[in-house]
Amino acid sequence: GAGVSQSPRYKVTKRGQDVALRCDPISGHVSLYWYRQALGQGPEFLTYFNYEAQQDKSGLPNDRFSAERPEGSISTLTIQRTEQRDSAMYRCASSFQQGVYTEAFFGQGTRLTVV
Amino acid sequence: RKEVEQDPGPFNVPEGATVAFNCTYSNSASQSFFWYRQDCRKEPKLLMSVYSSGNEDGRFTAQLNRASQYISLLIRDSKLSDSATYLCVVKNFNKFYFGSGTKLNVKP
Numbered sequence: 001g002a003g004v005s006q007s008p009r010y011k012v013t014k015r016g017q018d019v020a021l022r023c024d025p026i027s028g029h030v031s032l033y034w035y036r037q038a039l040g041q042g043p044e045f046l047t048y049f050n051y052e053a054q055q056d057k058s059g060l061p062n063d064r065f066s067a068e069r070p071e072g073s074i075s076t077l078t079i080q081r082t083e084q085r086d087s088a089m090y091r092c093a094s095s096f097q098q099g100v101y102t103e104a105f106f107g108q109g110t111r112l113t114v115v
Numbered sequence: 116r117k118e119v120e121q122d123p124g125p126f127n128v129p130e131g132a133t134v135a136f137n138c139t140y141s142n143s144a145s146q147s148f149f150w151y152r153q154d155c156r157k158e159p160k161l162l163m164s165v166y167s168s169g170n171e172d173g174r175f176t177a178q179l180n181r182a183s184q185y186i187s188l189l190i191r192d193s194k195l196s197d198s199a200t201y202l203c204v205v206k207n208f209n210k211f212y213f214g215s216g217t218k219l220n221v222k223p
Contacts, residue, residue, distance in 0.1 A: 031209060033210075033211065035213075040123075040215070040216075041215050041216070042119075042121075042202050042213030042214050042215045042216050043159065043202075043211075043213045044213075045210055045211070045212065048209070048210060050209070055209070056210060091158065091159075093211075095209075098209050100146045100147045100206065101147050101164055103149060103161045103164065104161075104211050105161075106158035106159050106160070107158060108157075108158050109158060
């Protein structure tokens with residue numbers, strides 16, 4: 001597809017379960033970002049990759065959250081032992097290169113609900 | 116302190132009005148600036164980049180004041196379709212920082 005693709009679009013999981021959220025960036029985009037967005041707030045940075053290298057994971061809330069991008073394309077954000085406070089919209093974005101004026105393109109997001 | 120601060124609004128304006136949003140950013144070394152638009156239940160989409168000299172795209176004008184660390188967006192001749200949340204975005208070292216957004220409601 002032409003845009004950033006995220007799956008699943010909606011995920012309902014029981015507290016304590018692990019979840020994996022997938023992001024397929026725009027083909028050829030070097031940088032890939034994960035954000036979390038609460039209702040009425042702007043996206044909050046979690047982590048980002050250049051190619052397969054995780055450049056910054058300072059926004060991950062705790063060690064239950066991890067992300068990988070093993071081949072420099074598709075990325076997975078994994079949340080272990082989910083808690084109700086993890087419920088949010090998780091957004092992935094990609095950017096063509098690391099240039100200063102290069103914008104980010106967002107996917108439609110995964111709405112995670114932990115019950 | 117948040118990286119980017121915005122007035123959440125909402126701004127309720129009639130069609131045809133001119134409306135302006137400001138945002139401030141905390142890191143003086145910030146490298147680039149953008150305005151994104153987000154419709155309800157949709158993903159953010161780039162509205163325009165903001166350049167040092169200011170720039171215009173149709174009815175939209177963006178300004179940057181590095182000395183005061185604020186960014187503005189002016190919308191002229193508002194349309195009903197301009198109703199959305201406008202996100203101020205600052206890029207530092209390849210990371211994008213988003214404000215909480217300013218909600219605009221344009222009414223007939």
